[in-house]
Amino acid sequence: MSHPNKQDDLEPLRHSCAHILAQAVQSFFPKVKLAIGPSIKDGFYYDFDLENPLTEDDLSKIEKKCLQIIDEGQTFSGRKVTKQEAQDYFKKKGEPYKLEILEGLPDDNIWLYTNGPFTDLCRGGHVESTCDVKAFKILNVAGAYWRGSEQNPMLQRIYGTAFYSQKDLDHYLNRLEEAKKRDHRKLGRDLDLFSFHEESPAIPFFHPNGMLLYNELIRYWRSEHEQEGYQEIRTPMILKDELWKQSGHYDHYKDHMYFTHIDKIQFAIKPMNCPGSTLVYRNTQRSYRDLPMKLAELGLVHRHELSGVLHGLFRVKAFTIDDAHIFCYGDQIESEIAGVIKLILRMYRTFGFNDISISLSTRPKESMGSDEIWNKATQGLEAALKHNQIHYEVNEGGGAFYGPKIDFEVTDSIGRDWQCGTIQLDLMMPERFQLEYVGQDGKMHRPVMVHRAVFGSVERFYGILVEHYGGSFPLWLAPVQIVLATISEKQEEAAGKIQFKLIDAGIRSKLDIRSEKINYKIRESELKKIPYVGVIGAKEIESNMVSVRVKGGKDLGPIPIDSLIQKLKEEITKKA
Ligand SMILES: [Zn+2]
Numbered sequence: 001m002s003h004p005n006k007q008d009d010l011e012p013l014r015h016s017c018a019h020i021l022a023q024a025v026q027s028f029f030p031k032v033k034l035a036i037g038p039s040i041k042d043g044f045y046y047d048f049d050l051e052n053p054l055t056e057d058d059l060s061k062i063e064k065k066c067l068q069i070i071d072e073g074q075t076f077s078g079r080k081v082t083k084q085e086a087q088d089y090f091k092k093k094g095e096p097y098k099l100e101i102l103e104g105l106p107d108d109n110i111w112l113y114t115n116g117p118f119t120d121l122c123r124g125g126h127v128e129s130t131c132d133v134k135a136f137k138i139l140n141v142a143g144a145y146w147r148g149s150e151q152n153p154m155l156q157r158i159y160g161t162a163f164y165s166q167k168d169l170d171h172y173l174n175r176l177e178e179a180k181k182r183d184h185r186k187l188g189r190d191l192d193l194f195s196f197h198e199e200s201p202a203i204p205f206f207h208p209n210g211m212l213l214y215n216e217l218i219r220y221w222r223s224e225h226e227q228e229g230y231q232e233i234r235t236p237m238i239l240k241d242e243l244w245k246q247s248g249h250y251d252h253y254k255d256h257m258y259f260t261h262i263d264k265i266q267f268a269i270k271p272m273n274c275p276g277s278t279l280v281y282r283n284t285q286r287s288y289r290d291l292p293m294k295l296a297e298l299g300l301v302h303r304h305e306l307s308g309v310l311h312g313l314f315r316v317k318a319f320t321i322d323d324a325h326i327f328c329y330g331d332q333i334e335s336e337i338a339g340v341i342k343l344i345l346r347m348y349r350t351f352g353f354n355d356i357s358i359s360l361s362t363r364p365k366e367s368m369g370s371d372e373i374w375n376k377a378t379q380g381l382e383a384a385l386k387h388n389q390i391h392y393e394v395n396e397g398g399g400a401f402y403g404p405k406i407d408f409e410v411t412d413s414i415g416r417d418w419q420c421g422t423i424q425l426d427l428m429m430p431e432r433f434q435l436e437y438v439g440q441d442g443k444m445h446r447p448v449m450v451h452r453a454v455f456g457s458v459e460r461f462y463g464i465l466v467e468h469y470g471g472s473f474p475l476w477l478a479p480v481q482i483v484l485a486t487i488s489e490k491q492e493e494a495a496g497k498i499q500f501k502l503i504d505a506g507i508r509s510k511l512d513i514r515s516e517k518i519n520y521k522i523r524e525s526e527l528k529k530i531p532y533v534g535v536i537g538a539k540e541i542e543s544n545m546v547s548v549r550v551k552g553g554k555d556l557g558p559i560p561i562d563s564l565i566q567k568l569k570e571e572i573t574k575k576a
């Protein structure tokens, strides 16, 4: 039987491995308290409450034991039990976490699954036998709070992965190795792009190099959006509580918001930009002739996240959303959505993201608004996708409670998927904020509101780019585009003059006039992943040239300075 290794197929395999792992851990540590063991995107984990931290030795022992269990070919069998039976069983075993999970389960659907000597509380979804696991590996152990809350005990989470073949596992491990080298937290440090500090946990500090890259991204974003008729706005970062009550954030999102008092009035620090933009829309009476109105905002938002889920720039407590809100009327939905899709795809391709998956999420069970308006909105999104011959998958019932949405996922240079852009139709906010426009009939109508982002979180997208490029940015994004390295101090003055020419041409350069050997300077520029080195010696100055080396070792030989500037400018414009 062939297994295409789709996520759906791997899930039972990996979830079964969580059982195998728990059995192995229990065999060495009989007093262990078991928490949960789900399958996840790249493997599985199990959370354990153990007296002592696990060592490398422990992990390798546990892995050996797992392989032994796999060899034994233990079969999985389930039986339905009453809640009382399950409670008695786990009470006797001394498993407080299982008892806590049981409390939240419905009385009539409780299953215990057994393989070999091991029994666990579980909904099912296993392979037939442990010997179906053809490739297994324990990856690492990390701390994780029970149920993700700092108030709860810290458990030890063992991560592992499994595949239907050794080849697939090897492929995955290679990718992991490559990902480690590209870790944006490491590269951020090595290339001096950004840092994190205890003084503001999980909020990044961007350094001069990092800001050059950040600003290039924003410059590109602005030029693309201006071309598409977006108008940029900026709204306050702190807004009164009333607004958040009106928007519904207070009811649904309060736990993730920060608050502050000013003159005894309570304000919230915005977690989203939408309510602010509705105030701008509402400030003036709008007519159908003003629509579509596309208000863009690079808005810095703050969200309180549990510290367990924070990870470099990928999950931070403050970030910029490259937001825009499109206010339009029903007949404009399709063309507006089509416009956004084109913009998003074009921008992704600029970064070499050519493998892009698109999904359409439809009405969830709990949602607001009539069927009629949902159908109209969903059809609008669908029509925009179909008419542009865009392949997409339908995520039935996966929409937001206020409207259907389209999500974009890009695949990076080492094959990892990242969800970035989104287009969401909103049927609620225009209602809550009483947004209106004067129609052709002279009467007041409710506009449709579209929320959309290309990057999503600019900071997260930045982190993705660092890993996608492995720090070797294309010329237009590179913080330093060329190093001017002198062979001796005699060329110092001339090198300075060349740098002025580069500055005039808008090219970011750095002088290296230290009394180091030229090969040392070239090697260092290579390590810093700077695209070009211009070597300046006596010969070069005599002929008004610079000897150019490309990152990676290619030698372009001497090039006249003006031609070099021309060449760099062309490459920057092409964004290749
Ligand atoms: Zn299970």
Ligand SMILES: [Zn+2]
Pocket: 272, 273, 274, 323, 325, 451, 452
């Ligand atoms: Zn919004």
